[in-house]
Amino acid sequence: MFKTNQQRSIGLLFAFILLILLMCASIVYGYTNTTWKMAADAFTAFDGSNEHLIITTVRLPRALIAAAVGASLAVAGVLLQTLTKNPLAAPEIFGINAGAGFAVVISVTVFSLSNLQLFTWVSFLGAAVAFVCVYAIGSIGRDGLTPMKLTLAGAAMSAMFASMTQGFLVINETALEQVLFWLAGSVAGRKLETLAAVIPYMFVGWLIALAISNKLNILSMGEDVAKGLGLKTGVTKALSGVVIVLLSGGAVAVAGPIAFIGIVIPHITRAIVGIDHRWVIPYSALLGGMLLLLADIASRYIIMPQEVPVGVMTAVIGTPFFIYIARKGFNK
Amino acid sequence: MKNYHIYRLFNDKVSILINKKALFTILILLGIAAVTFVFSTGTGEIRISPLQVLSVFFGGGTDTDRLVIQTFRLPRIIVSLMVGIGLAAAGAILQGIIRNPLASPDILGITGGASVAVVGFLAFFSDESNALTVSIHWMPVAAFAGATIVAFLVYFLAWKNGVSPIRLVLIGIGIYSLMKALTTLMMLLGPIYQASQANIWITGTVYGSNWGHVAILVPWILIFCIAAIILSRNMNILELGDDIAIGAGSRVQRYRFLLLMVSTALIGGSVAFAGGIGFVGLMAPHMARRIVGSSYGALLPASALIGGILVMAADLIGRTLFAPLEIPAGVFTASIGAPYFIYLLFKTRNA
Numbered sequence: 001m002f003k004t005n006q007q008r009s010i011g012l013l014f015a016f017i018l019l020i021l022l023m024c025a026s027i028v029y030g031y032t033n034t035t036w037k038m039a040a041d042a043f044t045a046f047d048g049s050n051e052h053l054i055i056t057t058v059r060l061p062r063a064l065i066a067a068a069v070g071a072s073l074a075v076a077g078v079l080l081q082t083l084t085k086n087p088l089a090a091p092e093i094f095g096i097n098a099g100a101g102f103a104v105v106i107s108v109t110v111f112s113l114s115n116l117q118l119f120t121w122v123s124f125l126g127a128a129v130a131f132v133c134v135y136a137i138g139s140i141g142r143d144g145l146t147p148m149k150l151t152l153a154g155a156a157m158s159a160m161f162a163s164m165t166q167g168f169l170v171i172n173e174t175a176l177e178q179v180l181f182w183l184a185g186s187v188a189g190r191k192l193e194t195l196a197a198v199i200p201y202m203f204v205g206w207l208i209a210l211a212i213s214n215k216l217n218i219l220s221m222g223e224d225v226a227k228g229l230g231l232k233t234g235v236t237k238a239l240s241g242v243v244i245v246l247l248s249g250g251a252v253a254v255a256g257p258i259a260f261i262g263i264v265i266p267h268i269t270r271a272i273v274g275i276d277h278r279w280v281i282p283y284s285a286l287l288g289g290m291l292l293l294l295a296d297i298a299s300r301y302i303i304m305p306q307e308v309p310v311g312v313m314t315a316v317i318g319t320p321f322f323i324y325i326a327r328k329g330f331n332k
Numbered sequence: 333m334k335n336y337h338i339y340r341l342f343n344d345k346v347s348i349l350i351n352k353k354a355l356f357t358i359l360i361l362l363g364i365a366a367v368t369f370v371f372s373t374g375t376g377e378i379r380i381s382p383l384q385v386l387s388v389f390f391g392g393g394t395d396t397d398r399l400v401i402q403t404f405r406l407p408r409i410i411v412s413l414m415v416g417i418g419l420a421a422a423g424a425i426l427q428g429i430i431r432n433p434l435a436s437p438d439i440l441g442i443t444g445g446a447s448v449a450v451v452g453f454l455a456f457f458s459d460e461s462n463a464l465t466v467s468i469h470w471m472p473v474a475a476f477a478g479a480t481i482v483a484f485l486v487y488f489l490a491w492k493n494g495v496s497p498i499r500l501v502l503i504g505i506g507i508y509s510l511m512k513a514l515t516t517l518m519m520l521l522g523p524i525y526q527a528s529q530a531n532i533w534i535t536g537t538v539y540g541s542n543w544g545h546v547a548i549l550v551p552w553i554l555i556f557c558i559a560a561i562i563l564s565r566n567m568n569i570l571e572l573g574d575d576i577a578i579g580a581g582s583r584v585q586r587y588r589f590l591l592l593m594v595s596t597a598l599i600g601g602s603v604a605f606a607g608g609i610g611f612v613g614l615m616a617p618h619m620a621r622r623i624v625g626s627s628y629g630a631l632l633p634a635s636a637l638i639g640g641i642l643v644m645a646a647d648l649i650g651r652t653l654f655a656p657l658e659i660p661a662g663v664f665t666a667s668i669g670a671p672y673f674i675y676l677l678f679k680t681r682n683a
Contacts, residue, residue, distance in 0.1 A: 088502065092509060133674075140678060155439050155505045156673050162512070163610045163666035166535045170660055176528055184516040259509050308517060315513030319506050323489050326502035 002272060008279050011272070015286040019067060022293040026063035027055055030300050034059075061192045066296045066310070067289035068195060069187060069255045070265075072202050072247040074288025075209050077262025078269070078280055079240045082216050084138075086150055087325055090263035091127075091248035094150075095157030097257035099130025100249050102161040105179055109172040120197050120253045127249030130157055131241065185258035185311020187296055198250040205246035206285060212239050213277040220275070258311045260318020261288050267325065291317075354630035357623055361637040368641050369413065372648045373405050411541040411605055412647045412661065413640040414553045416612055418602035420639020421557055422595035423613025424620070424632055428567040429588050429595075430500055436614035437599045440504035441486060442479050443610070444511030446603040449478025451515050451530040455522030472548065472604030479600035482507060487592060496574075536609030536662025538647050545605050552601040557636060560594050564628035567591065571626070609646070609662040611669020612639050618676060642668075 002008045028039050034051050041047070042055040073091060080089040091097050103126025104119060134157050138150035165183070169176040215236045218226045226233050251258065265288045266280070273279040295313040302308050337350045374380040378400050380388075387393045388401045419437065426435045437443050453474040486507050490499040515534070519527040532539075566587040569577045577584050599613070620635035646664040653659070 093505070137674065137678065151502060151505060152439070155508070159438050159610065160666070160670035160673065163535070163608075163662065163670070166531065167660075167663035167666065170532050170535050170663065176531060180516070180519060180527060184513070184520060259513065303521075306521070309520065312513040312517045315510050319510040322506040322509075323503050326499060326506060327489070327492060 002274075008273055012279075012282060012286070015283065015290070019286050019289050019293070022290055022297075023063040023067055026066060026293050026297055027059040029297055030054075030059065031305055057191075058189075061190055061195060062187055062296070063293065064192070065190050065195050065254055066187045066292045068199060068202055069251045069258065070261055070288040070290070070292025071285035072205065072251045072288075073258060073261040073292075074265035074269075074284040075206060075281055076244045076247040076251070077288075078266040078277070078284045079209060079216070079244050080262065081266050082220050082277065083237060083240050083244075084135075084150055085220070087267070088151055088263065088322065090260070091244070091251075092158070092257060092259040093263065094134050094154045095130045095161060096127045096134075096244070096248045097252055097259065098158040098161035098165075099133075100124075100126040100252035101183060101257050102126055102165045103129075104182070104253070105165045105168055108179055109168045117197050120201070120250065123253035124201075124245060124249035127252065128245045130161065131245055131248075133157055135241070182256040184309035185256040185314070186307075186309040187255050187292070188307060188310075190254060194254050198253050201246045202250045205243045205250070208239055208243050209247075209281050210278075212236055212243075213281050216240070216277040217275075220277070256309075256311060258292070258314055260314045260322065261292055263325075264318050264321050265291060267321075351624075351627070351630055354624045354627075354634070358630065358633050358637065361623075361634060361641070365413070365637050365641050365644075368644050368648075369409060372409050372644050373401055375648060375652055376400075376405060407543050407546050408538050408541040408647070409644060410546050411549060412538045412643045414546075414549045415538065415602040415606040415609060416616070416640035416643030417557065417636040418553045418598040418639075419609060419612040419643070420616030420620075421560055421632055421636045422598040422602070423639070424617035424628070424635045425560055425567065425591050425595040425598075426613070427617050428571050428628065429591050431571060431573065435501060436611070437595070438608070438610050438613070439508065440483075440501070441506075441508035441511055442483050442504075442596060442599050443603055443608045444508045444515070445482025445485075446475040446479040446600060447534050447608055448511050448514045448518065449474040449481075450533055450604075450607075451518040451522070454530050454533075455518045472545075472601075475604035476597075476600035479603060480596055482511065483592060483596040483599075487589070532660055533607040535660040536607040536665070537650075537658070537660035538606045538643075539651075539658055539660070541605065549601060549605050553598065556594050556597045556601070557632075560591075560598070561629070561632055563587065563591055563594065564632050567628040571628075606643075607660070607662060609643060610666045611673065612642055612665050614676075615665075615669050615672050616642060618672075 002011050024036070024039065028034055028036055032051060032054050034055060038051050039055055042052040046052055046056065076096075077090045080091065080094060081087060083089075100123040103122045107119065107122045134150065134153045137153040137157075138146075169179070215231055218229055218231045219233060219236055221229075223233060226236075248262070265284050269280050269284045269287055273283050292310065292314070295317065296310045299308040299310045299313045302313075337352060339350065370382050370385050374382055374385045378396075380397055380401065384393055384397055385401065388397050393401070423436050426437060426440065430440075450471055453471055457470075486500065486504050489507075490496070490503045492499065515530075519530055522530070566582060569580055569582045570584065570587060570591075572580070574584055602609070616639035617631065617635040619638050620631050624630040624634045642665060643661060646661040646668075649664055650659040650661045
């Protein structure tokens with residue numbers, strides 16, 4: 001859509017403003033009626049009223065978390081798709097979400113952990129284990145990493161983690177109550193501290209992603225060409241892996257497994273700015289944040305006064321998209 | 333051909349080719365299934381010796397033994413046998429039509445569809461006191477409907493000048509994650525008591541089976557197993573790939589559809605009564621392939637029997653190992669099945 005770098009820069013600025021606007025909208029709209037003025041007052045002239053409290057303690061963390069999680073998942077999706085040359089790759093297809101979810105459930109049911117910092121690390125660990133397993137299983141064999149093998153390996157690992165998670169929850173019913181809402185994927189009811197525990201890691205992830213974006217451009221030309229051009233493909237791949245684990249593990253630790261952001265956004269972004277990763281990564285981050293914010297705002301209105309977990313919303317939005325890509329087909 | 337016997341019946345209208353070695357293996361499996369059946373019937377809080385169990389089967393035995401066996405244990409064990417048979421046979425069929433050894437009812441989202449239906453059923457038809465407002469007997473119907481709807485959905489979404497195996501798998505995976513999301517949504521909408529009920533059901537258990545279930549399940553599974561065996565010769569051709577199958581004169585799309593329907597019926601029936609007992613539909617056909625080779629005439633009955641043995645054994649372990657706590661059979665099948673799956677992925681790396 002955008003042809004020149006000037007257009008892309010303006011677009012980026014525009015997307016950033018839109019993201020901020022959506023965050024404000026997320027703070028203002030919801031079950032408790034608040035106005036834009038109230039929201040502004042809550043930060044400038046806080047008076048301790050119910051509305052002001054909701055805005056500062058409930059809505060603000062929620063908006064920030066949605067933006068950060070959406071951005072992280074989208075960037076992780078971009079890197080996964082480039083790394084595996086698979087248009088269907090995404091954290092949830094890879095079983096990374098399920099792996100991190102399983103790790104967290106185990107830490108709650110078996111070790112009764114509740115420390116936020118530890119939660120994050122457990123989630124990273126689960127994400128890393130799942131990523132390494134699926135990547136390894138998907139790339140064994142003569143013809144290397146094929147989309148079919150990867151997708152199957154990912155689906156298998158997800159199924160495995162899911163049934164083990166289920167098993168632990170059957171044995172421990174109180175834990176089920178605790179983690180059920182988390183398992184569905186949601187950005188509601190989280191405190192700012194939860195985000196504070198992971199935001200440094202996400203930040204590192206985003207920065208590394210931006211730093212290696214030109215190398216990703218070379219990598220996407222294919223292993224042989226990249227090597228011929230003097231790129232240390234091993235290093236780039238390893239760094240991408242670290243970023244993917246940091247971003248998706250961090251996102252799961254805060255919000256639970258939220259599906260399909262990582263698959264939808266990279267495709268939309270590439271349609272807008274082309275395939276240059278130096279643009280795709282920042283755009284994906286912004287668009288990912290926007291999509292999750294939108295889905296989250298919508299999730300408040302569908303079965304009001306109850307809320308649909310936003311993970312369900314993204315699955316409902318994302319599945320048709322996934323099917324569209326799967327039907328369009330790709331080179332094996 | 334010296335390993336085969338050919339039988340021609342009704343003036344050559346029907347002919348059956350029987351592999352002596354496979355027949356022998358299947359008879360041995362039948363024997364193992366029977367032993368597991370009797371042993372499982374005798375084991376539990378009250379132990380009953382195999383001989384006494386047999387005498388109860390033939391109408392003898394003491395009153396207590398008869399009560400324990402006929403009222404409590406037999407229905408449950410028969411259901412687990414049937415569920416195992418259904419899932420394993422369905423798995424074998426799916427692996428044949430998708431031509432991928434890793435395809436299974438779980439991954440295609442068919443079990444997921446049944447789960448959504450059941451959890452939705454529990455959530456919408458229960459009142460404040462956690463009692464169901466309609467008869468629990470409708471639950472299997474809901475599960476079957478869910479499985480069928482998803483199977484159709486996956487099939488038609490994968491249709492593009494015919495159904496290719498890879499599209500079927502990919503779209504199945506997509507639908508599977510949608511189903512998982514919907515299941516969680518249903519669980520959140522319903523009361524927490526129903527959520528934990530639903531969670532147990534999703535994991536897969538044959539707890540609480542009664543003769544009423546047996547009466548519905550047994551004919552259902554048997555009819556579709558016979559249908560599958562009749563169709564099995566077409567599966568052998570489908571396994572060669574679309575090009576060769578069409579060249580050999582097989583109506584590929586038509587048989588693929590028929591076979592998919594048969595396997596959905598088997599899955600729907602099984603899932604309705606026992607929930608999502610995972611990985612049986614994946615493991616059993618592979619074990620069977622190892623033992624009797626990949627001709628479906630022998631593979632289907634062998635994998636069905638292995639599936640039956642697996643589920644009976646999982647249920648036996650689940651209700652005795654941590655007694656009086658009951659662990660759903662699905663937890664055990666998953667914990668054997670998952671490592672096996674990884675082994676399979678490793679083994680088929682060059683396929």
